[in-house]
Amino acid sequence: AIEFREIFKFPENYYGKEVIVEGWIRTIRDSKNFGFIELNDGTYMKNVQIVFENILSNFEEVRKFSTGSAITVKGMLEHTPGAKQLFEIKATEITLEAGSDSSYPLQKKRHSFEYLRTIAHLRPRTNTFSAVFRVRSLAAFAIHKFFNERGFVYAHPPIITASDAEGAGEMFKVTSLDLDNLEYVDGKVDYTKDFFGKPSNLTVSGQLEAEIFALAFKNTYTFGPTFRAENSNTTRHASEFWMIEPEIAFADLNDNMQLAEDMIKYIIEYVMENGKEEMEFFNSFVDKELFAKLDNVLNSDFGRITYNEAIEILKKNNDKFDYPVEWGTDIQTEHERYLSEKIFGKPVFVTNYPKEIKAFYMRMNDDNKTVAAMDLLVPSIGELIGGSQREERLELLEKRMDEMGVAKEDLWWYLDLRKYGGVKHSGYGLGFERLIMYLTGMGNIRDVLPFPRTPNNAEF
Ligand code: 4AD
Ligand code: MG
Numbered sequence: 217a218i219e220f221r222e223i224f225k226f227p228e229n230y231y232g233k234e235v236i237v238e239g240w241i242r243t244i245r246d247s248k249n250f251g252f253i254e255l256n257d258g259t260y261m262k263n264v265q266i267v268f269e270n271i272l273s274n275f276e277e278v279r280k281f282s283t284g285s286a287i288t289v290k291g292m293l294e295h296t297p298g299a300k301q302l303f304e305i306k307a308t309e310i311t312l313e314a315g316s317d318s319s320y321p322l323q324k325k326r327h328s329f330e331y332l333r334t335i336a337h338l339r340p341r342t343n344t345f346s347a348v349f350r351v352r353s354l355a356a357f358a359i360h361k362f363f364n365e366r367g368f369v370y371a372h373p374p375i376i377t378a379s380d381a382e383g384a385g386e387m388f389k390v391t392s393l394d395l396d397n398l399e400y401v402d403g404k405v406d407y408t409k410d411f412f413g414k415p416s417n418l419t420v421s422g423q424l425e426a427e428i429f430a431l432a433f434k435n436t437y438t439f440g441p442t443f444r445a446e447n448s449n450t451t452r453h454a455s456e457f458w459m460i461e462p463e464i465a466f467a468d469l470n471d472n473m474q475l476a477e478d479m480i481k482y483i484i485e486y487v488m489e490n491g492k493e494e495m496e497f498f499n500s501f502v503d504k505e506l507f508a509k510l511d512n513v514l515n516s517d518f519g520r521i522t523y524n525e526a527i528e529i530l531k532k533n534n535d536k537f538d539y540p541v542e543w544g545t546d547i548q549t550e551h552e553r554y555l556s557e558k559i560f561g562k563p564v565f566v567t568n569y570p571k572e573i574k575a576f577y578m579r580m581n582d583d584n585k586t587v588a589a590m591d592l593l594v595p596s597i598g599e600l601i602g603g604s605q606r607e608e609r610l611e612l613l614e615k616r617m618d619e620m621g622v623a624k625e626d627l628w629w630y631l632d633l634r635k636y637g638g639v640k641h642s643g644y645g646l647g648f649e650r651l652i653m654y655l656t657g658m659g660n661i662r663d664v665l666p667f668p669r670t671p672n673n674a675e676f
Contacts, residue, residue: 217288220260227303231295235305237264238288238313240341243324246279253281255289261347261493265304266291272310283323284316284341329663336667336676344501347494348664351487352652354494358486359439359460362479368462369436371429373422378414379630381424383576383622386446387417388455418443421645422461424577424630427606430463430641431633437462439648449671451660452549452597454649456669463643469588469605472642473565476592476601477518479646480563484510487655495655503657509595510655512562519556519564523586526551526566529559546573552591552598563594576620577630578604579640580612590644597654603644610634 217238223230239257246252253266266289268278281287290309296302321327321335322342332339339345363370376390392411399406407415422438429436438461445455462475488495488510499506521529527543530551534540537550547555547566556564568586571578578587592601607613613634617624624631652664662668667676 217257220257220262220264222259223264223293223303224260224262227293227295230293231303233293234290234308235293236288236290237305239264239286241281241283241285241287241316243283244279244281251279253287253289255287256341261343261350261497265301266307266310267304268307268310272307274310277312278310281310281312282316282318282320284320285312286314286316287312329660333662333668340666343497345663347497348652348656348658349666350494351491351498351656352664352666354487354491355483355652355655356439356648358483358490359479361486362482363435363437363462367435369429369433371422371426371436371438372440373419373425373438375419375441376412376416377419378412378416379424379626380417380622381419381421383620384420384446386444387420388443388445390416390418420444421459423463423643423645424627426461426463426643427630427633427641430465430643431638434465435462436464447671450549451662452650452653454661454665454668454670457661457665458648460646460648461643463641465639465641467642468640469567469590469642472603472605472644473518473520473567473590473592476565476590476603476644476646477563480592480600480651481514483651484514484655498656498658506657513594516562518592519560519562520567521555521564522567523547523569523589526555530554544570544572549598552593553595556593556598557595561595563592563600566591566593571616574604576616576622577606577613579607580616588642592644594654597650599647600650600654601644601646603642605640605642608634608638608640610638 217236237255237257239255242254242256242263244251244253250267250269253268254263255266256263268275272278288311289305289307291305291307293303293305296304322338332342340349380387393409399409419442421442422440426436426438440458441456442459443456446453464471464475526547527541530541533554539548541547541551567590568581569589570585571580571587574587574589578589580587588605590603591599594600607616610631613631614624649661649664653661656664658664662670
């Protein structure tokens, strides 16, 4: 059989010719002597219309085929200029490959995204989710292409780890212990009996391991799943999400911001170019201003302000917020969106946050109050990227770890890196799902993850 993506690419090669196609029935309608099937074969966003007439030997059978069934069609591909579709297939033979029960939930009417989440095993067969997961796939490829073109080494940090890379304690524990029969020593669980001989967890970030690679390969990146047991039930948080974490040596915060800006523009361009039908779908049905917004990102230099400047701006607008800010406040989504939407109207980097609200590994600034952090805030999402220049000075790093209660003995290898050619280096983490939301205009992280993991939801 010929795949739709091939036919749509070179339709003129097939006009007036006999073709064999296979796919699933999206809709079927018939009258006494003929009928129409909208067929989708999964290889392309669009359907092909199949016309069948009562000259088919199994006409009576075909008109009873149900939505969702898999069929093979042999027929003539006819050029139909002026019609809604550029071509259609006049069937000479239709074979049922696998029928579909009448309980099939994806009938013609539109379903809400909430409902479709309850049938995550079938929603990739809808137009919206077909477009979402195609764009997700394209964007993942674009990311690898971008880093590959720049000579970055793709690193695979462990999924199971004994360290808490963010020091925030939001980890899912991994254990081989029988939780119903725990053994205690001095009132504490005896982890020497656990699989790894000590407590372990799912990784919250591959950054610390990426630093190992950066100090060996200069430029590296990770791209894999990360896990957080934070109980935030928002449209932007998932407990299992994918993160891209580049790490670059001999590079400071400005180099880091430049890389992030180049990367985001590259991905947008790649997806616009290689996912035209999908992006047109989003621009028509999900956010009518999507193209205008993405064009604006491509054609502007991202804003850059310090945390101090951001707080000055926000303070003047405190009456607009649920949570007013002052110096030292960890700015929240409402503030992030205000800055990127109302003040800048484009993505903006905020740098140099107070040390108290950032992780132990960020490089201390000369003021001794702020660290060389950078968050990228974008309209409608808020924080898309979090990153920093890393503290490469051993004494200062140890001091910060002590102050923040991060166990140095667990991270002895991380400290080691500072002793052996531990040059300045920087990196960031980009939340892949938030990027897909940004690219598509989809408003809920549950609708850009094939199988979202959120509080009380691990069904599929
Ligand atoms: O700001 P975060 O926590 O930074 C880090 O993990 C650093 N170790 C990254 C680094 O410097 N290598 O997370 C980075 C990004 C956020 O900006 C956000 O886009 C995304 O990861 N993110 C989440 N996305 C979905 N659900 C969650 N629960 C997320 N938590 C963070
Ligand atoms: Mg962050």
